[in-house]
Amino acid sequence: MNTAAPQPMQQASADEEDEGLALGEIIAVLMDYRWLIAAISLFALALGLAWVLVAKPVYRADGLLQIEEKGSGGALKALEPLLGDDTTVSAEVEILTSRMVLGRVVNKLKLDIVAMPRTLPLIGGAFARRYQGDEPNSAWLGFSSFAWGGERIQVDSLDVPPQALDQPHALIAREGGTFEVFDDDDRLVLKGKAGTRASDQGYSIFVAQLRARPDTQFRLTKRSAEAAIDDLRSSYSVKERGKKSGVLELSLLGSRPEQIALVLDDILNTYVRQNVERRSAEAEKTLKFLETQLPALKTQVDSAEAAYNSYRQSRGSLDLSLETQGILKSLVEVENAAVLLKQERDELRQSFTPEHPRIQAVDNKLARLNDRRKQFDGEVSRLPDTQQTVLRLARDVEVSNRLYTELLNTAQQLRVSKAGTVGDVRVIDTAAVARKPVGAGPVAILGIALLLGLLVSMVVIWVLRSLRVVVEDPEIIESQLGLPVYATVPHSKTELELYRKARGGVEELLAVSYPQDDAVESLRGLRTTLHFALLDAQRNSLLITGSSPGLGKSFISKNLGAVLAQVDKRVVIVDADLRRGHLHQEFGLERAVGVSEYVAGQASLEDLLKTTMVPKLWVVTTGQIPPNPSELLMHPRFQVLLSELAARFDTVIVDAPPVLAVSDAAIIGRHVGATLMVARAGKHPIRELEQAVKRLNQAGVQVKGFVFNDLNVSRQNYRYGYKGYVYRYSYKT
Secondary structure: OOOEOOOEEEEEOOOOOOOOOOOHHHHHHHHHHHHHHHHHHHHHHHHHHHHHOOOOEEEEEEEEEEEEEOOOOOOOHOOOOHHHOOHOOOOOOHHHHHHHHHHHHHHHHOEEEEEEEEEOOOOHHHHHHOOOOOOOOOOOOOOEEEEEOEEEEEEEEEOOOOHHHHOOOEEEHHHHEEEEEEOOOEEEEEEEEEOOEEEOOOOEEEEEEOOOOOOOOEEEEEOOOOHHHHHHHHOOEEEOOOOOOOEEEEEEEEEOHHHHHHHHHHHHHHHHHHHHHHHHHHHHHHHHHHHHHHHHHHHHHHHHHHHHHHHHHHHHHOOHHHHHHHHHHHHHHHHHHHHHHHHHHHHHHHOOOOOOOOHHHHHHHHHHHHHHHHHHHHHOOOOOHHHHHHHHHHHHHHHHHHHHHHHHHHHHHHHHHHHHOOOOOOEEEEEEEEEOOOOHHHHHHHHHHHHHHHHHHHHHHHHHHHOOOOOOOHHHHHHHOOOOOOEEOOOOOOHHHHHHHHHHOOOOOOHHHHHOOOOHHHHEEEEHHHHHHHHOOOOOEEEEEEEEEOOOOHHHHHHHHHHHHOOOOOOOEEOOOOOOHHHHHOOOOOOOHHHHHHHOOOOHHHHEEOOOOOOOOOEEEEOOOOOOOHHHHOOHHHHHHHHHHHHOOOOEEEEOOOOOOOOHHHHHHHOEEEEEEEEEEEOOHHHHHHHHHHHHHHOOOEEEEEEEEEEOHHHHOOOOOEEEEEEOOOEEE
């Protein structure tokens, strides 16, 4: 017993026609292009994997420096006014990236000499890095001039003519440790042997180590100082850790961990060394200034003491009163302070102009001291003459002695400081290289590659959709052309299998072999619709055509004829495509004795009618292909043929050529009861359908409606906005 079980396949609806692309539509489009998305994503993933395998790993070395307050601790603290003020951290950062520091590192480590094995582009470097042997690897694929791992070269000295700076050279290893050097024009400029210096044509080279197979090439370049420093600076950075912390972080990137650690350590040491040298030079400069002042001060001390002793001997023993001693002490302090300020001003004048703020500040202090000295001079003027003279002489002696002693002590401190200067910076952390390369890891790179592949595939889909302005929704036909769509025939995988199986031979009818297929069910719906649409038609004949080839009109014609015959209708299909008709092949019939012979008067109607495997379904083939199909179809006998067939059969289906290709369909359309056009989903723009309808109308043929063929129903599982229903109604036991 057979029972019918309804299974709804899809229902889609929308509240507004112009609401834009809904989420379901997007998913449907993505499902349509899923294989393109998969292909592009896999290709991007393959590129990501290739990058992981081929890309040279980059490591990072870092170290820490502390910028201390100048003179903090040690003998130089007391001398800070003489040695200048603090240098800002930003200034130290500039020094760390200056040519003065980096140039010394380049010269010491010979970073201006580039010597490396030449590897095969793209993949050679990956092979060489993964080679673990002690001896040079054997050549792969016959490329003996490339390095494949295990090669070593060390160039301790390289001099080239000025015009050859920054120019690539090739060093080719030969037998027995010998080598040849070629310039950029492949001209031999030098021959030599590892371990000995070679010179010729303005070139001079000393190769300390060379281990390679004969004929292996090495890239050799002598960089200019500017280029070498710029290369170093491009991978080197300095930044302060925390705001106003005084701690600087230095980092260096490179593909060789041991080399970048060595380079960064040398940058740290070079910077500290120059800082110490700078501080020592400042101390030496101040010491030289003081040494020029000490002899004059010594003479001044001796003169003051001689004058004081001479006056006392001439006047006898004189003692100062308590009031005079207090004035003397204050005067001495003022004089000493004034002298020190004058010395500081003289030191500053060697570096700054009189308008500099520091010199202006010293001048202001001297002015205040002069005002105080004038006050003391007023007090001294009120003393007796003898006391005034003694006070003046004693003041000169006291001031001179104290100043001389202080400068002498300062000079001694500078000598000690110069010998033991440690600078105001110190290395907190020496260079350390991270164990893992910087940047994204393999998993992250593959993830990014996959994501980029998805994004690129989205862009490709958008471009394809933008360029491909085709009809994919039957509602577009109804809204823009004003014609009804009588049936929407879904895509049938079974029909494709039958077509491939036939391979140009007899093809099984889908409506007969697989009557439960969705496409057949849609044609049954078309059968019902046509029954009512043709009630008021003067003729019972139906023309099926399309705008262009490859739309499936023959598929519609033969299967529609089959489903009509299955309801006890006498149906005949006329193959009116007198140029490329092929219905005879699909039914396993002969082309001869068909429309051409009847119109030419060479055959009767009985000779034309050919039975098929479907009961009550007949076929009229094209007959012999004529040289003038259009003229043949315009012959009165063709109209007679259609009239006689209409009298003998319940339905006459005429399969005609495409409208826009030839005028045959327009000729036939005037002699039939109704004309249906077949449109295929995603195959033509709406303008093409509009032009086809317009051409038929101009010929006096009114298009009854459309059959929308090959709709991808699987998209409707995700897509909302298609107003209509597509059902499957299958039978099961």
